[in-house]
Amino acid sequence: MSLRFKVLDAFTNMPFGGNPAAVILLPHDHKYPDSTLLGIAKEFNISETAYIIVPSTIEVHEATPNGGRHVELGLRWFTPVCEVALCGHATLCSSAAVFSDESLIPPDVNEIRFSTLSGMLTARRVPSQPPKYEVHLPAGTAVPAGDETVRIARELTKNALGEGVKVLSVAVSPASPYTEYILIEIDNNVPLRGLHVVPSAFVSDKWQFTLFMVTQCNVVDESTNALGFDYRVFAPAWGIMEDPVCGSAIAFAASSWAAKVPPQVDALTGEPVNKVHAVSARGGEIDVVCDGAVVKLRGEVRVASRGEVFL
Numbered sequence: 001m002s003l004r005f006k007v008l009d010a011f012t013n014m015p016f017g018g019n020p021a022a023v024i025l026l027p028h029d030h031k032y033p034d035s036t037l038l039g040i041a042k043e044f045n046i047s048e049t050a051y052i053i054v055p056s057t058i059e060v061h062e063a064t065p066n067g068g069r070h071v072e073l074g075l076r077w078f079t080p081v082c083e084v085a086l087c088g089h090a091t092l093c094s095s096a097a098v099f100s101d102e103s104l105i106p107p108d109v110n111e112i113r114f115s116t117l118s119g120m121l122t123a124r125r126v127p128s129q130p131p132k133y134e135v136h137l138p139a140g141t142a143v144p145a146g147d148e149t150v151r152i153a154r155e156l157t158k159n160a161l162g163e164g165v166k167v168l169s170v171a172v173s174p175a176s177p178y179t180e181y182i183l184i185e186i187d188n189n190v191p192l193r194g195l196h197v198v199p200s201a202f203v204s205d206k207w208q209f210t211l212f213m214v215t216q217c218n219v220v221d222e223s224t225n226a227l228g229f230d231y232r233v234f235a236p237a238w239g240i241m242e243d244p245v246c247g248s249a250i251a252f253a254a255s256s257w258a259a260k261v262p263p264q265v266d267a268l269t270g271e272p273v274n275k276v277h278a279v280s281a282r283g284g285e286i287d288v289v290c291d292g293a294v295v296k297l298r299g300e301v302r303v304a305s306r307g308e309v310f311l
Contacts, residue, residue, distance in 0.1 A: 002308040006097055007046070010089035011245045011284035011299035013130060014107040018284045019068045020304060022049040023097045025104075028056060028074070031132075034083065040309055041078035047240050048090040048275035051076045052098065060109055067122060069082035073098065075121070081239035085117040086177045087165065088247015088297055091135045095123030096301035099133070103285060118177050126298055128268055132287075133301055137295040140178040140252035142171035152206050153184055160201035160234075161214070164190050171256055172209075175227040178246060178252040184211040192216040192230050193279035199234035210237040213249045214263035217261065227261045229253075245284030258290045271296075 005024045012018030014175070021043045024034065030053075041049035053074025063069050075094055081185040095112055098104045105112065110125040121175040125133040145153065146225060153170040171183040186192065192214060202212040215231040233246035243249070254274070263272035271289050278284035 001042070002310045004308055005306065006303055007305045008093035008096055009042070009282075009300075009302050010065045010092045010247070011278065011286050012282075013300045013302055014283075015304070016057075017182050017282050018299075018302070019048075019089040019243065019247075019278075019282065020046045021087075021093040022046060023052065023090070023094050024049065024309070025054055025097075026054050026286050028053055028158050036311065037076070038078055038083070042080045043309065045080050046086050046244050047079060048084075049078045050087070050090040050094045054104070055259065058104060060106060061113075067113075068111045069109050070113050071098075071105050071109060072113045072115065073104075073184065075114035075115075075116050078121065079238045079240055081237075082218065083117075084246045086137065088135055088249075089245055089249060091121055091123060091137075092118075092133050092297065092299060093301055095133050095135060098123075099125055117186050122294075126268075130300055132298050134296050135247065136291075136296055137251035138177065138250060139173060139255060139290065139293055139295045140181070142183050142253055142256040143174060143261070144297075145172045145182070149207060152204065156204060157184055157186070157214070158200050160198050160212075161186070161195060162190070165195075169251075173238075173252055176247070180210040181206060181213060181249060181252045181255050181281055182207075183213045183215060188215060188216050188218055192232060197232070197234065197242070197304040199236045202234055203236055211235045211246075211249060213246070215253065215255060215257075218277075221233060224262055225273065228277065229257050229261070230277045232277045232278065232280055237275055240281070244280040244282040245259075245278040245286070247286075248299050250288055254290050254295045255286050256290070263289075273298075
């Protein structure tokens with residue numbers, strides 16, 4: 001018995017770049033227990049394995065006031081340690097896998113709606129060159145952390161990033177699905193790119209956070225001197241020492257970034273876009289649009305490998 005898979009890299013067009021996710025199609029009536037799905041994720045041992053749940057008959061639903069013609073599929077995400085409620089980059093990879101398969105979606109349909117633990121998520125093809133894909137994630141609200149949380153954040157950030165790093169602000173979310181996320185902005189005296197980090201130093205019984213996002217304001221387009229944000233994400237409790245390009249963390253932080261750095265107008269869509277760079281070792285580039293209750297993440301996706309998992 002075997003399952004076919006693809007490993008795709010999100011938010012990049014470069015080999016060995018972006019954030020990899022394994023993508024596997026499962027029929028809606030599959031019999032695999034969650035222990036098997038988790039075991040497969042452990043076997044891949046990358047930040048996320050996505051399972052697309054395919055109905056017995058795929059219907060094209062007509063346009064609604066909230067979107068265009070689309071197909072509806074299920075989607076679940078597993079790290080090597082556990083199932084998670086939200087994952088942006090694996091949703092982008094899943095959408096690219098579906099859009100490349102005309103048995104799943106006709107070429108004239110440009111929208112997918114995934115049923116997930118975080119509700120219905122939309123993915124779209126972006127009419128751009130090079131081709132990009134777009135996922136819509138629930139917008140987070142990053143609010144200033146309380147004094148005790150800030151104190152702990154300063155202490156643990158010093159342990160994780162070193163004495164020379166200065167914390168400028170700390171923000172948290174009051175609402176699901178981001179209540180275990182924390183956003184730590186540092187000054188740019190020490191470049192975040194290439195900085196040695198000890199992710200386990202963020203873990204503490206002093207607080208409930210499991211995803212640690214460190215961000216820094218920098219020039220992201222040297223041709224225009226446009227400002228944007230660099231960031232890195234660490235989630236050791238989820239089995240992810242560093243997430244190369246974390247989409248859900250961007251959705252959590254996006255409104256905070258947009259309030260600090262005015263977005264640029266996208267020439268293709270006319271929408272206000274913030275440019276964000278993941279500065280992990282693999283790196284990634286993301287276009288971010290804050291649109292009310294959703295955050296749109298756009299980026300390229302490349303296929304890294306394909307094959308079979310034997311069970």
